[in-house]
Amino acid sequence: MENVLLLDTSVGSDNKGDDIIMKCVRHQLSDITKHAYVYTLPTHVSPFHWYQVARGSNRVKTFDNAKYKFVGGSNLLTMDMLTHFPQWNINIFNAGPLKGSILVGVGAGSGSKVNGYTKALYRKVLSHEYFHSVRDERTKRILDDMGFKAINTGCATLWSLTPEHCRQIPTQKSDSVVFTLTNDPAGPLKEDQQLIDILNKNYKQVYYWVQGDHDFEYIKKFRNTHSITIIPPTIEDYEKILNTDVDYIGTRLHGGIYAMRHKKTLYYHCN
Secondary structure, rough: OOOOEEEEOOOOOEEEEHHHHHHHHHHHHHHHHHOEEEEEEOOOOOOOOHHHHHHHOOHHHHHHOOOOEEEEOOOHHHHOOOOOOOOOOOOOOHHHHHEEEEEEEOOOOOOOOOOHHHHHHHHHHEOOOOEEEEHHHHHHHHHHHHHOOOOOOOOHHHHOOHHHOOOOOOOOOOOOOEOOOOOOOOOOOOOHHHHHHHHHHHOEEEEEEOOEEEEHHOOOOOOOOOOOEEEEOOHHHHHHHHHHOOOOEEOOHHHHHHHHHHHOEEEEEEO
């Protein structure tokens, strides 16, 4: 049986949107992985120490020899891998066993120019054989400029939203709604208070899903929230609500995409 390595962006993440991304990545890769033994390593935390690579650990060799190495979603790439906590937490000393990694719907963080160290690291770890799947044209240009082959496929969470699927999404308003907000470190936004007031006025039952690690504390800063039901920050609890007759409104992108995947009417609120 062949080995496949999946680099998981949800481990150590502060956003349950990464859980949604990885669930969709696994689904999209299932034709490749269903007859393989799938190993999983994290991206946000270091997969192994440099001395384990230097000593030639048998387990590290197993990862190194995997037939395919897929990197799942999120804005994983950065312009400067010398930053204090890169999204892909690898370095020039421990990245060797990940050589040949293939991006799956991956994006890039802010910045306009990739520095020399970062280019060298990506050239060491990313596949030069296969096309990389990226989520936007900017990320494609970044990879093109470094000499990689890339295709703008969008995020893997969107791949199942075909015209046939979207035609099954109801066009009539429900009596219930689940909504999300994005914590603003500067304090509660007046637009978010307006959203809460409108939802309370127009829906009999209002649910709030906690997608980010500070979203629960954020909603407590608003008025008129006593009747709102809090949904815990797990994909399983969110799915339970999405499997009922409910609309989605909110500022969390992947919370909204996941609602659409469950054929829910979506109203996207922009601050």
